[in-house]
Amino acid sequence: MPEQTTAPLPVAEHVARILDAVEPLPVFDQPLLEALDLPAAEDVTAPMALPSFDNSAMDGYAVVFKDVADAREDRPVHLPVVGEIGAGQASMLAMSPGTAVKIMTGAPVPQGCDAVVPYEWTDRGVAHVQIGKAPTEGQHIRRAGEDVRVGDVLVSEGTVLGPRHIGLLAASGRPTVRARPRPRVVVMSTGSELREPGMALGHDSIYDANSYMLAAAVRAAGGIPYRVGAVPDDVRGFTEALTDQLVRADIVVTSGGVSQGDYDVVKEALSGLGTVWFGDVAMQPGKPQGFGVVGDEETLIFTLPGNPVSSYVSFQAFVLPALRKLQGRRPYERPSRTARITHGLRSIPGRQQMVRGQYDASVVTPVGGHGSHLIGDLADANCLVVVPAETESLAPGDTVQVLLLDQEF
Ligand SMILES: Nc1nc2c(c(=O)[nH]1)N[C@H]1C(S)=C(S)[C@@H](COP(=O)(O)OP(=O)(O)OC[C@H]3O[C@@H](n4cnc5c(N)ncnc54)[C@H](O)[C@@H]3O)O[C@H]1N2
Numbered sequence: 001m002p003e004q005t006t007a008p009l010p011v012a013e014h015v016a017r018i019l020d021a022v023e024p025l026p027v028f029d030q031p032l033l034e035a036l037d038l039p040a041a042e043d044v045t046a047p048m049a050l051p052s053f054d055n056s057a058m059d060g061y062a063v064v065f066k067d068v069a070d071a072r073e074d075r076p077v078h079l080p081v082v083g084e085i086g087a088g089q090a091s092m093l094a095m096s097p098g099t100a101v102k103i104m105t106g107a108p109v110p111q112g113c114d115a116v117v118p119y120e121w122t123d124r125g126v127a128h129v130q131i132g133k134a135p136t137e138g139q140h141i142r143r144a145g146e147d148v149r150v151g152d153v154l155v156s157e158g159t160v161l162g163p164r165h166i167g168l169l170a171a172s173g174r175p176t177v178r179a180r181p182r183p184r185v186v187v188m189s190t191g192s193e194l195r196e197p198g199m200a201l202g203h204d205s206i207y208d209a210n211s212y213m214l215a216a217a218v219r220a221a222g223g224i225p226y227r228v229g230a231v232p233d234d235v236r237g238f239t240e241a242l243t244d245q246l247v248r249a250d251i252v253v254t255s256g257g258v259s260q261g262d263y264d265v266v267k268e269a270l271s272g273l274g275t276v277w278f279g280d281v282a283m284q285p286g287k288p289q290g291f292g293v294v295g296d297e298e299t300l301i302f303t304l305p306g307n308p309v310s311s312y313v314s315f316q317a318f319v320l321p322a323l324r325k326l327q328g329r330r331p332y333e334r335p336s337r338t339a340r341i342t343h344g345l346r347s348i349p350g351r352q353q354m355v356r357g358q359y360d361a362s363v364v365t366p367v368g369g370h371g372s373h374l375i376g377d378l379a380d381a382n383c384l385v386v387v388p389a390e391t392e393s394l395a396p397g398d399t400v401q402v403l404l405l406d407q408e409f
Pocket residue numbers: 189190191193194206207208209210211255256257258259260261264285286287288304305306307308310372
C-alpha cells in the first residue's frame with residue numbers, strides 16, 4: 001500500500017464533494033400511508049375547499065335565525081319539524097321560515113337555514129320542537145372553505161409528511177402523494193475479531209457494535225438499513241459479500257479496514273476499482289475515510305473507520321448529508337447551536353475535533369475523553385462540539401458550536 005502523503009482534506013471540502021456526487025432519488029406517487037415520514041416532492045395545492053359545503057357542527061335543529069332570536073327558557077319558541085337530514089343523507093336541500101329541520105353533525109345545512117339549535121336547548125320534539133334558548137346568527141354552522149380554500153398549499157415540497165399532513169391529504173381526496181422513497185443502505189462491518197451480539201467471545205474478539213449503530217443511524221435518518229453484519233478480514237470474502245449486496249443498495253456503508261493496518265481489506269479490495277477515493281480528512285475522530293462508487297450501477301459507497309466513535313461521527317458528518325440529499329430533505333447537515341463550554345480542552349492542530357458533549361440550554365459539558373473507542377461515553381452524549389481545525393485549545397466559558405444529535409430536523 002503506498003504511503004499516504006497528501007494533506008488531509010478539510011471537512012467542508014469532503015462534505016462538498018460528497019454532496020456534488022449525490023443526486024436525489026427519483027420521485028414516486030406513494031400511497032398515503034407509505035408516505036409517512038417521507039419528504040413531499042411536490043407542492044400539494046387544495047383541489048377542493050374544506051369543509052366542502054356548509055354543514056352542521058351539532059346534532060339539533062336547523063332553523064331560520066329570525067324565528068328563534070327571542071327564544072328563552074320562560075318563553076320558548078315552537079316550530080313544526082318538517083324533515084330530517086343525517087350526515088351523508090342530503091335529501092332536503094332548502095327550508096322555509098317558520099319551520100325547523102332535524103339535522104345531524106356533519107350534515108349539509110339546507111338553504112335558508114342560518115343557525116343550528118343543539119338538542120340540549122330543546123325538548124327534542126319530533127313533529128314539533130320547543131326551543132328554549134336563542135342561538136346567535138350562523139351559530140353551529142361550519143362554513144364551506146373556512147378551513148381550506150381551493151388552491152391553498154396543503155403541504156409544500158420538502159415537508160416531512162407526518163400523520164396530520166396525511167390526514168389533510170386524505171380529507172382533500174388525494175389517494176397518493178409524490179415523494180422520494182427511503183434510501184436503501186447496506187451496512188457491512190469488517191474485522192475478523194468481530195462477533196455477533198449473543199454469541200460467545202474469545203479472548204481476542206469483540207462484539208460488532210458498528211453495524212448495529214450505523215444501521216440504527218440509517219433508520220433514524222429516514223433510510224432502510226440492510227445490516228449485513230461482520231465480514232472477515234479477507235479481500236475475496238469482502239468483495240464477494242459487497243458484490244452480492246449491491247443489487248439492493250442505494251448506498252453502501254462499511255466500517256473498518258481503511259487505515260494503515262496489514263489487514264485493511266476494504267481499502268485493498270476497493271483501491272483496485274479506481275472509483276473510490278481513500279485519504280485522510282482533517283477530522284478527529286474520523287480521519288481515514290473513503291468515498292466513491294462501486295459496481296455497474298455506480299452505487300455510492302462510504303468506507304468509514306472502524307473505531308466505533310470514528311464510525312459514528314463520520315456517519316453524522318458525511319453519510320447523513322448524503323442520505324438527506326437523496327431524500328430531498330433540507331438542511332443536509334445537523335442543526336447546530338451556539339453554546340458556552342463548561343470545561344477547557346486541548347485540540348489536535350490541523351484537525352477539526354468533534355468532541356462528545358451534553359448540551360442543555362446554551363451550555364455544553366464535554367463527555368469522556370478523546371479516544372475513538374469510548375462508546376460508553378458516546379452513548380452519554382447528545383451533541384458534538386465542533387472545534388475548528390485551527391483552534392488548539394478552549395478555555396472554560398468559551399463560545400463553541402455544537403451539532404445536536406437527537407434533534408429531529
Ligand atoms: N499506523 C496507523 N494506525 C492507525 C492510524 C494511522 O493513521 N496510522 N489511524 C488510526 C485511526 S485514526 C483510526 S480511526 C483507525 C481506523 O482503522 P480501520 O478503519 O482500519 O479500522 P480497524 O483497524 O478495522 O478497527 C479499528 C478499531 O475499531 C474496532 N472495530 C472495528 N470494527 C468494529 C465494529 N464493527 N464494532 C466494534 N468495534 C470495531 C477494532 O476492533 C479496532 O479496535 O486506525 C487507527 N490506526
